[in-house]
Amino acid sequence: MDNHEKEPMFSAKNLKLLTEPLGLNNPITVQVLGICSALAVTVKLKPALVMALSVTIVTAVSNLVIASLRKYIPDRIRIIVQLVVIATMVILVDQLLKAYVFDVSKQLSVFVGLIITNCIIMGRLEAFAMANKPWPSFIDGIGNGAGYGLILIVVSFFRELLGSGTIYGYPVLAKLGIYNSGYENNGMVILPPMALIFVGLIIWFQRSRTRSLIEKQ
Amino acid sequence: MKQFSNRYIFIFSIVMVIAVAALLSLAATLLQPAQARNLEIEKKRNMLESINIPATSENAEELYDKYIKEGFVLNSKGEPVEGVDAFTVVLKNEQKKPLEVQSLPVFRAEPPDGEKVIIIPVEGKGLWGPIYGYVSLKSDMNTIYGVNFDHKGETPGLGAEINTTPFESQFHGKRLFDNDSFISVQVIKGGAPESDIHGVDAISGGTITSNGLQNMIFDCLLKYNDYLLKNKI
Numbered sequence: 442m443d444n445h446e447k448e449p450m451f452s453a454k455n456l457k458l459l460t461e462p463l464g465l466n467n468p469i470t471v472q473v474l475g476i477c478s479a480l481a482v483t484v485k486l487k488p489a490l491v492m493a494l495s496v497t498i499v500t501a502v503s504n505l506v507i508a509s510l511r512k513y514i515p516d517r518i519r520i521i522v523q524l525v526v527i528a529t530m531v532i533l534v535d536q537l538l539k540a541y542v543f544d545v546s547k548q549l550s551v552f553v554g555l556i557i558t559n560c561i562i563m564g565r566l567e568a569f570a571m572a573n574k575p576w577p578s579f580i581d582g583i584g585n586g587a588g589y590g591l592i593l594i595v596v597s598f599f600r601e602l603l604g605s606g607t608i609y610g611y612p613v614l615a616k617l618g619i620y621n622s623g624y625e626n627n628g629m630v631i632l633p634p635m636a637l638i639f640v641g642l643i644i645w646f647q648r649s650r651t652r653s654l655i656e657k658q
Numbered sequence: 659m660k661q662f663s664n665r666y667i668f669i670f671s672i673v674m675v676i677a678v679a680a681l682l683s684l685a686a687t688l689l690q691p692a693q694a695r696n697l698e699i700e701k702k703r704n705m706l707e708s709i710n711i712p713a714t715s716e717n718a719e720e721l722y723d724k725y726i727k728e729g730f731v732l733n734s735k736g737e738p739v740e741g742v743d744a745f746t747v748v749l750k751n752e753q754k755k756p757l758e759v760q761s762l763p764v765f766r767a768e769p770p771d772g773e774k775v776i777i778i779p780v781e782g783k784g785l786w787g788p789i790y791g792y793v794s795l796k797s798d799m800n801t802i803y804g805v806n807f808d809h810k811g812e813t814p815g816l817g818a819e820i821n822t823t824p825f826e827s828q829f830h831g832k833r834l835f836d837n838d839s840f841i842s843v844q845v846i847k848g849g850a851p852e853s854d855i856h857g858v859d860a861i862s863g864g865t866i867t868s869n870g871l872q873n874m875i876f877d878c879l880l881k882y883n884d885y886l887l888k889n890k891i
Contacts, residue, residue: 515662515670522674529678536685541694543700543714552813 444553450576458581462588464651469592470644471654474560479593480636486609488548489597490590491538495553497586500562501579507570508578510603514571523566524557531556561589596639606628659854674831701745702726708777708792708806709769725767726777732762736885739773749781749790749878762881767794775803778882782874786811789874795834799886802843805829807871817867828858836889842876851889 449455461577468474475496482492482545503526507514514522546591556562565585570578601607604616606626616621629635648654662670664733698713706713734757744763752760759869765777774797781790781860791807802882805826810847812818819825833855840855845868850857860868 513670515667518667519670521671525674525678527684532682534687536689536693539696540689543693543696601859641850 447501450469455577455580456579458646459584459587459598461502462581462584464588465654466477466645467588467592468561468564468585469640469643470647472561472564474564475589476637476639476640478552478555478591479596480561480633480638482549483593483636484631485548485607486562486594486597490544491542492549492556493586493590493593495534495538496556496559496561496589497583497633499527499565500565500586501582502564503527503530503562504570505576506577506581507566508575509635511571511573515567519571519597520567525564527562528557549628561585562590592640595643596636598638599639603627604635609636669789675683683692703779704794704806704808705765705767707803708768709796710804711769725769727766727768729763729765732764732882732885733885734758734760734762734881736882736888741753743749747779749779750788753781757881760881762885764882764885767801773803778879780874780878782877784809784812784820784870785864786813789867789870789873791874793829793875793879795886797891799890800827800833800835802832803836809867812867813864816861817864819861819864820867825858825861830857831855834886838887838890840886842879843872845872870873 452535462468465471465565469476469479480491483489506526507523510522519604522583531554535546537551538553567583569581573581598608602613604626606612606620614624614626660819674881684732687789692833696715698876699718701714703715703718706718706721709725711721711725717731731739731742731744731747742743742761744765747761747763749763754757763779766789767775767777769775775794777792777800779790779792781788785790787810789807789809789812791805793805794800807826809818809820828850829843834840834842836856844857845852845860846854846857849859849863
């Protein structure tokens with residue numbers, strides 16, 4: 442808006458905004474935000490994918506809107522403004538899902554509405570979008586949404602495979618004939634606590650590979 | 659951080675609220691037809707499932723036209739009511755009216771096995787919100803041919819189990835009447851013996867939903883008592 446320093450759209454700095462939340466600064470495994478919905482929607486791959494996409498869109502667009510308005514938003518009511526923007530985006534996404542992917546919207550039921558309370562989004566608005574330009578904020582939103590989505594997809598992949606024996610609804614294990622040898626689906630994996638354990642395993646794996654994430658005693 | 663006057667804050671809030679309201683109303687209006695169509699397809703699909711025909715959202719309309727022959731509306735005495743479209747009756751609104759003026763929809767269907775069945779919509783209360791569904795009866799107006807239940811927001815894994823096939827298939831062949839008195843179907847904690855023609859197994863951990871379901875079937879089907887007795891074999 443004001444000082445036009447020529448910065449390429451995908452400069453190293455901007456790319457970092459995109460890639461950091463995928464690994465080193467992942468909203469779920471490092472910041473431990475948005476766990477609630479990560480437990481709820483990861484039974485099957487398909488709803489997890491739609492949830493990931495919805496959260497990414499909401500985070501990116503809310504970030505964009507708030508960053509564009511950041512100089513005009515009165516400081517005293519900024520949280521209210523952020524919430525209004527998020528709520529508007531979520532209602533729009535919910536309406537679109539109901540109109541075009543009805544089955545999925547039925548499966549996600551209340552969780553779409555609960556995107557509003559996803560701490561990741563509000564966290565990004567307050568920590569990043571209020572202090573940065575629209576384009577980097579937009580990328581930051583995409584990055585964080587994708588980081589959240591990545592974990593959702595990994596968790597739901599294993600939960601669907603072990604719990605229902607399918608991948609994206611396709612009965613892989615039945616086709617491979619694994620049931621004939623006495624294998625049974627693990628019903629426990631479908632229950633929410635197992636999602637927490639999967640997330641825990643991912644955090645363990647990530648920390649054991651990345652020394653910098655381990656807290657100093 | 660720059661300080662803003664109270665006046666600015668008020669104007670900012672008002673403009674923001676009006677802009678958001680306009681945007682959301684516009685979206686709701688534009689998407690309304692597509693959403694209504696989805697609900698209609700969903701309704702047809704649920705009805706088909708109550709007569710044991712699995713349908714997808716793609717082929718629901720086609721199968722509906724093929725197997726569900728007609729819909730009509732009765733009053734509580736079992737007499738036909740003219741001029742009301744059974745498909746568009748909203749059960750929730752009807753249940754608020756006095757019984758004498760309620761419109762009771764019935765659908766006649768002929769599934770591929772040659773059976774002539776009627777489908778009756780039901781709606782009641784679960785634990786967190788409404789539960790609803792369809793019960794289909796064989797031509798003796800007594801034996802349950804199939805059921806389909808759904809819910810707005812029952813607990814996943816517990817109350818939400820009412821819309822799963824293992825639960826729904828228990829209702830097949832259960833009877834509503836004992837001689838000429840209306841008994842309905844009970845959900846029984848700990849499981850119903852195979853020989854019990856009026857009982858199904860309740861859902862463990864879903865007691866309130868199970869009881870709500872039992873009341874729903876009883877209350878809704880009792881209204882059809884006169885009609886069922888008149889046509890009962």
